[in-house]
Amino acid sequence: xxxxxxxxxxxxxxxxxxxxxxxxxxxxxxxxxxxxxxxxxxxxxxxxxxxxxxxxxxxxxxxxxxxxxxxxxxxxxxxxxxxxxxxxxxxxxxxxxxxxxxxxxxxxxxxxxxxxxxxxxxxxxxxxxxxxxxxxxxxxxxxxxxxxxxxxxxxxxxxxxxxxxxxxxxxxxxxxxxxxxxxxxxxxxxxxxxxxxxxxxxxxxxxxxxxxxxxxxxxxxxxxxxxxxxxxxxxxxxxxxxxxxxxxxxxxxxxxxxxxxxxxxxxxxxxxxxxxxxxxxxxxxxxxxxxxxxxxxxxxxxxxxxxxxxxxxxxxxxxxxxxxxxxxxxxxxxxxxxxxxxxxxxxxxxxxxxxxxxxx
Amino acid sequence: xxxxxxxxxxxxxxxxxxxxxxxxxxxxxxxxxxxxxxxxxxxxxxxxxxxxxxxxxxxxxxxxxxxxxxxxxxxxxxxxxxxxxxxxxxxxxxxxxxxxxxxxxxxxxxxxxxxxxxxxxxxxxxxxxxxx
Numbered sequence: 001x002x003x004x005x006x007x008x009x010x011x012x013x014x015x016x017x018x019x020x021x022x023x024x025x026x027x028x029x030x031x032x033x034x035x036x037x038x039x040x041x042x043x044x045x046x047x048x049x050x051x052x053x054x055x056x057x058x059x060x061x062x063x064x065x066x067x068x069x070x071x072x073x074x075x076x077x078x079x080x081x082x083x084x085x086x087x088x089x090x091x092x093x094x095x096x097x098x099x100x101x102x103x104x105x106x107x108x109x110x111x112x113x114x115x116x117x118x119x120x121x122x123x124x125x126x127x128x129x130x131x132x133x134x135x136x137x138x139x140x141x142x143x144x145x146x147x148x149x150x151x152x153x154x155x156x157x158x159x160x161x162x163x164x165x166x167x168x169x170x171x172x173x174x175x176x177x178x179x180x181x182x183x184x185x186x187x188x189x190x191x192x193x194x195x196x197x198x199x200x201x202x203x204x205x206x207x208x209x210x211x212x213x214x215x216x217x218x219x220x221x222x223x224x225x226x227x228x229x230x231x232x233x234x235x236x237x238x239x240x241x242x243x244x245x246x247x248x249x250x251x252x253x254x255x256x257x258x259x260x261x262x263x264x265x266x267x268x269x270x271x272x273x274x275x276x277x278x279x280x281x282x283x284x285x286x287x288x289x290x291x292x293x294x295x296x297x298x299x300x301x302x303x304x305x306x307x308x309x310x311x312x313x314x315x316x317x318x319x320x321x322x323x324x325x326x327x328x329x330x331x332x333x334x335x336x337x338x339x340x341x342x343x344x345x346x347x348x349x350x351x352x353x354x355x356x357x358x359x360x
Numbered sequence: 361x362x363x364x365x366x367x368x369x370x371x372x373x374x375x376x377x378x379x380x381x382x383x384x385x386x387x388x389x390x391x392x393x394x395x396x397x398x399x400x401x402x403x404x405x406x407x408x409x410x411x412x413x414x415x416x417x418x419x420x421x422x423x424x425x426x427x428x429x430x431x432x433x434x435x436x437x438x439x440x441x442x443x444x445x446x447x448x449x450x451x452x453x454x455x456x457x458x459x460x461x462x463x464x465x466x467x468x469x470x471x472x473x474x475x476x477x478x479x480x481x482x483x484x485x486x487x488x489x490x491x492x
Binding site: 045208228230295320 | 361362364366385387388389390392393394404406408410411412413415431432433434436437438457458459460461478481
């Protein structure tokens with residue numbers, strides 16, 4: 001018997017609104033459709049009315065998780081149009097915050113995935129560990145969510161020697177707890193039963209649909225903007241692209257564990273090699289000539305793109321924002337096919353979606 | 361380091377370029393669009409030629425051929441989003457169902473929120489509030 005099962009736009013298994021329509025044959029999903037846009041706030045439209053600093057503040061609020069990635073990308077686009085050279089110390093501070101953001105985002109996703117599969121004790125453990133990262137972010141930026149560390153031309157806050165020392169000590173503790181978490185995640189029977197062989201996205205499908213970020217890397221695609229098209233100061237650091245071949249939800253768990261180690265490695269190097277000198281080019285509203293530029297940034301969920309067009313005036317002619325979920329959400333129907341309805345919530349969540357980001 | 365290279369092409373070259381890129385395994389990063397002062401389209405097909413982006417741009421056209429048969433869903437969502445946000449059409453894309461904007465807005469306003477003047481949007485919101 002064939003049924004159409006609607007999920008969302010508002011559903012207990014979804015953190016944010018999206019609508020999926022599952023076409024089922026008994027318990028099995030035979031096809032699916034996804035509809036987006038329930039959280040559209042007209043941010044691109046608003047960007048056309050605001051000056052560059054106002055837009056910087058606004059785009060940081062596109063997303064509550066990868067807020068720094070948005071401000072970082074927008075600032076890089078303007079700096080490229082205006083051919084500004086961001087001081088090296090400012091670049092390093094940006095990278096440190098970006099990698100801390102990746103860490104807390106990956107911990108957040110791991111916690112949500114564990115919660116969805118019903119492993120609430122490990123969910124609590126994961127989010128408890130995440131608090132240490134949030135504390136570092138608060139100490140370095142003054143904020144836990146929208147950090148406000150970016151300005152056009154650099155960073156807004158410096159890192160003191162005491163903060164540097166404390167962050168390095170905290171990273172040691174986070175890495176220790178990460179070792180324990182890795183052990184549990186990779187050996188737990190419940191995690192294995194609910195994630196292995198579930199929501200498979202083959203490498204061919206990932207390439208065909210254009211998946212990005214950890215979602216693509218979990219389908220054995222070796223793509224990472226930080227390596228493929230380095231920006232800011234990522235060229236200065238030694239780290240690996242994490243790739244895993246099983247293409248299922250378990251693979252997406254493993255990828256995030258592996259990437260946490262790489263992020264810790266990058267933050268340590270950036271702190272230890274933090275160059276001396278200014279952190280920005282001043283905090284006045286910048287003058288941006290007419291031009292256009294597209295920036296790619298490896299946000300926690302994957303490739304984030306900002307295309308900015310300016311006409312030499314005080315506002316943006318066009319700001320076009322495309323987040324990793326926009327590229328990864330079309331993979332959901334493919335992943336759902338052949339799985340049971342009970343796994344639909346987990347499979348949708350496995351792309352680490354941010355629908356507010358996507359709808360902007 | 362990242363680079364951005366803009367290359368102007370004609371409407372007739374869109375599919376040839378897309379097919380060449382696809383055959384060479386090049387990832388389509390995004391399709392971007394905006395309307396100029398005269399309401400004419402400016403559509404850019406952004407291809408990842410690492411570490412650069414090659415932006416193949418078509419100017420002055422509001423009806424373009426689709427590349428969804430070449431880049432599949434990687435092109436379908438960007439094309440459908442552009443069609444719903446502004447007055448640019450891609451021939452050959454299934455638009456029978458909404459993707460991004462509410463159906464009511466799509467029907468009433470052509471879905472062109474991005475090019476509707478801000479004052480009109482504010483006035484419309486005020487009118488709705490007054491009705492309540």
